[in-house]
Amino acid sequence: MKKIVICLSILVLAMTACSDFLTEEPKLSQTKELTLAKPSGLDDSAAGLYLYLQSNAWYGCQYVLNNELMAGNATNPVSKPGSGRYRTEEPWSFTESSTWSTWSMGYITIAAANNVINNIDGKVGDGYTQADLDNIKAEALFMRAFVHFQLVTIYALPYLNGTNANELGVPYMKEAVIGSPARDSIGYCYNNIVADLVEAEKLMQDDYQRASISDPLASVTKPAIQALLSRVYLYMGRWQDAADAATKVIKNNKFKLYSPADYLAMWSQNVASQGGEIIFEMYSSKKNDSWDDSGWTMLPYITYVDGSADVCATEDLFNMYEAGDVRSQLFVANENDHFITKYLGKAASVDPKENNVPILRLAEMYLNRAEAILNGARVEGTTAEKDLNTVAEARGASHVSPSATTIFDERRKELAFEGHIWFDYKRLGKSIKREDYRAQQTQYQNVQYSGNEGQWAMPIPLSEINANPNMVQNPYYDTKK
């Protein structure tokens, strides 16, 4: 009988303790509420915002190579069979089920940024001052603006001095919520990008640099905000603003153009050296959680002649460099193909290789300003010719006189394989005419893509169209029409 009593009391105990017994919280992750309640959690969440920059869809590979392949800087080699990847970008064979993948990674990063931005106010304490919180908030604002800028430049028509301001942009998300937002206009997107960056610039301290990270220039600093502003204004045709923002960076004595030898060495650095050209970059490491499981889908492997060798430079690009131009040394020949060597891997990295990718660097600022001045901006103490030749001379190229064409060509030479060229064509409404088609796809030889046409607004991924009833596909790619 005693045992029965014991049994029954165990039973009763079990019943009363049941609500505690049934509450299990995760141990290796924590709830959103808990993470965002403390300044240290917000700080860590801001540090996490850079995570997906390395993903294959983004600076890991696709974002960069799509650009180069679509706009005649890159092609598939003839001398190497390749693995069959990156075969549909050159002929622009995009559909809503096979399109740029930046969308997902982009919005996931934006939502994470919004969590920081919308929860940080009033969290002073635990060793965090208002200035600390402002710096963190500025990082998140930068990331929100940066990603929206990339999305609107990929998935919408160009701004074109406001001509397309009322056309379909992308949803500009200021809150992380499960919902079905409609597309905002291109103008709305650009205005918000500028507003976020201007606020970020205001909030961030001049010398702020995130602590405890391997590569300080792989996180946002004030010059990075200014450099991105310069690019955004340039894309909008706000020439004076573009030139002024570029000037702030150029005047900052933290950065200077490299000597030819240092320029060649820059590409295999583990972390960007201070006082150099890099303003903001993607830090590549196998230890990053966004490292693709195998590494065999990343830029170094795809563009490496002894890697999968799927993508090489076009003759169109290669032939632009003069003999003494240090940038021509960044190509290696294999039979008649020229492979880019910007991403041969960090000095100590073994296969599959790690390789940082520049996102903002000083040479772009000079070229932005040269273009802005050519279009009417005025900056004390410099001219378009001076800025353009500052870059050309640093690379050992001969002197050029400034024109829309020479500045465009210099950008193409300088920023090749860094994810600029297609956007440059697009923002200027310039047609692409590609001549070099030694690859198998001869049917695409000499194809012209006229600027500012519907096919320049890349298809929104089908998964978004399916999940979001308010999402409108870009008309050129709309299969329901």
Place this chain on the structure above:
Amino acid sequence: MLLTCLLIGVSAVTAQISNVTGYVTSASDEEPVIGAAVAVKEVPTLGVATDLDGRFTFTNLPKEAKTLVISYMGMITQEARISPNMRIVLQEDAELLEDVLIVGYGTTKREAKTGSIATVVADEIAEIPASSFDKMLSGKLAGVQITSSSGQPGASTQIRIRGTSSINSGNEPLYVVDGIPVLTGNMGEFTNTGNAMAMINPDDIESITVLKDAASTSVYGSRAANGVILITTKSGKEGKSVITARAKYGMSYLANDNDFGVMNGQQLLSYQRAAIVNAGRNPDDPTYAYYRPYELLTRPQTNWMDHMTRNGQMQEYELNASGGSQKTKYYSSLSYHQNDGVYYGVTFNKFQARINADHQVNKYINTGVRINAGTMYSEDVPMQSLYYSNPAFAGMTILPWSPAYNADGTHTIDIPENSYTNPRATAAYDQQWDRQYKLNGNMYLEITPLKGLVIKTTNAAELTFEEGRRYWSPLSGKDQSPTLQTTEDMYRVLTTSNTITYDTNIGKNYLRVLAGQEAMATDYHGNYQYSYDLNPDMPYHVGGNPTNDLDYGVSRETMLSFFGILDYNYDSRYYLQVSVRKDGSSLFADGSRWGTFPSVGLSWNIQNEKFMSGVDAVDLLKIRASYGITGNNNIGAYNQYGLYTTVTYNGFTGMFPASPSNDNLSWEKNKSWNLGIDFRVFKKLYGSIDLYKRTTDDMLLYKGLSRTSGFSSALQNIGSMENKGIEFQIDYDAIQTKDWNWTVGFNIAANKNEILDLGDDEMLAYSGDSRIQHIVGNSLFTYYVKDYYGVNPLNGEALFVTESGELTNDYNKARYIEAGSPEPKYTGGVSSTLSWKGITLSVVCEFKGGNKIFIVENRYLQSDGNQMSMNQAKSALNYWEKPGDTGCNPKPVAGNTSNSYSFGTDRFIEKGDFFRFKDVTLSYDMPHNIVSKAKLSSARIYLSGQNVYTLHDVNFWDPERGIDGMGAGVYPMTKSFIVGLDLAF
């Protein structure tokens, strides 16, 4: 005990002396009964057991001794008046052997069942040479579909009871061993063969009961939606101890009943030369990429398929002992199983020990333990996908003129066409293994304070420790950095199960009431490490290695349940069973945490009605009906929370959103109806028919979200699915004479699955392979691929069908079609057991039909010239040669890019129907008079074959390729033949 008997015997010397001898035999076979308990009724402490000849002796019996009680498990206990020479014939207890069923939280008489229940008993399980018992159920139970996903020793099985009810929450039944739910599935990390069920020694199993309908399963509540398999292990029997030794030895090789194979050098060369000519090139041109001179045949040739395989070998040894007194009984076993696979590098072995003990403390209290412990080791090579290092794939594709060895006799990796990989080198120089240590133990205490009232508590612990290692050596791959991965996983499941049962007869009314409570906590933690650039002479995670990376996992899941069962019958004619269970689970948020799972079952035993009293032919005629609700909570922990997780970037550990929250997340609900009839006529022919319909609602699906939310999808309770079907099982005791005995059985079941709703979607890609889609209105799996038409008789090109129904040679213009389903329309089995004196021949066949399978490998093996660096299937030789040829492969063209060989079309989808002679066993039980001379109580020798022969039409090794029919690159099914010997002392 015996000693006590002797002492009491001595103390009784002063009483009147009486000596008694006796002989106990069994009525059915007239053989002596060994180990029967013989007790004196008047002096309960006095008792002996019969010896090997069935004899017993009492000396110096006290005066009051008048009656002996003779009992033996499975026999009807008899009382007999004491006389000097006694001969006792025990009758088999038919009720015990046939008519008691193990059901949820108790037993029931077969005639009392209201649900749909199927059983397999010990004899049918033991001698099959598989590494786990789940494989032995094939073809035996109607509506229980057993699918092997691989022929690899130790691989787990996919069991579907009455179809598939879920897309994301798992479809395996709940396994309950000796009253306690256990962990199942593959618990290995690196190998395919960590089947947790392999830790149960098939010889230890007394019976397996499969609960199919909700009336029998819903008392297991939120885990019962896929059916429940109850396993009861053996208990000791009162009487003399019996020690049994068993040994088995067997060989296995790949099943290949359709003469499938790849080309030899000569065939391949002529095929490739034809392809080169078709491409308009010259095979003898040394500058051409596909230079294929006849000289290749003068080189040493390798049959790579033979080179990758060997005869598999299996051996198993077991020792068990059982016995007991009136108060204490035990069963113990120790076994060792070793199985070397058909492919080099594949090995599985296990050690296992069990002790089951029961003790009667006093009139009111019984207690006992069930403890099973063991270790299991599996080692394999990369399989289950089309890897270059997969011997099942590379064995078919490496060119016959590529040499296998280096000059120094080591395995070469200089095989450019196989990406500089050689599976033999992988098997020899790499390591890939898992070792599991398992302990399952439970202890029960059963109190019977008054007649009919039983209070029982069972408390159990299940512990699993897994250790895994995968090492890539520089010797096995070109430029391979020495790389090591290791894992250590620990699982701990603690369960307490407590019940109170009361049963009583009031006149013609029988009533049984059970109330119970259960609680369970499952803890997991795991640790994974990765290092590369190691020193190959020290292939471990050495300290200070900068490449070392660590992943840690920890989770906990709890569940609390209350349940009740009410059984009522009136006059053994009308039966009612009602059960209800309430489960609370930590997997769901506060408001949706508790679920209620009721069921009701009714049955009517017509043969017990007065109006049937004249119908002697009918021994049993029962109609059953049931309805109930069960659940499926088989999802990972913490899905209800919106989570942030740590992420590493740029040398810093930050935080990033991992999942959206869902406060409404809950279990999938499965509502099921069952209607059945059981019958037995002429005491020979018995069977049952069941009709069922079960509907899954609130199916857990990942609903795609707008990416602007920050997430790609969220797990939500949307969607529903239906299974309906019919099951028929019949057994016939055809011959039952003194020497001859023949029983035959047959079962068949048809199940129709239909997806009713997928939330917002009409079609959802199967997580395992996007060539399979879940389509509303179809059954669960539909192959959704491009429409391949066949060969163009005019020019030998492949033709496809376009959206408008026209033929085209352009793969890109081909339309998508629904090309069948891998789910069988019907499954079943036939069995026969024929015995004559001690010789028994038993045959079990299984069959399956109406399903399609997808031979993905053929994309490489019948590649029409696309894969010039791979060997081809012999069947590829049947290609278009001249205008007018049809029904053959397209003409091969070297460097073909037409996509005729694409695995995105229906070209390689075939009918998966088969009829398999699953198990054929011939055994011989030696006669007692011979055996007893060797001081044995029994001896049995047997010869058994598995997968002896399979009738099928598939152009591949074997038609069985897992539940989705897609098993590309898996270890094919094997045939095995074993000899075994059982000796009992």
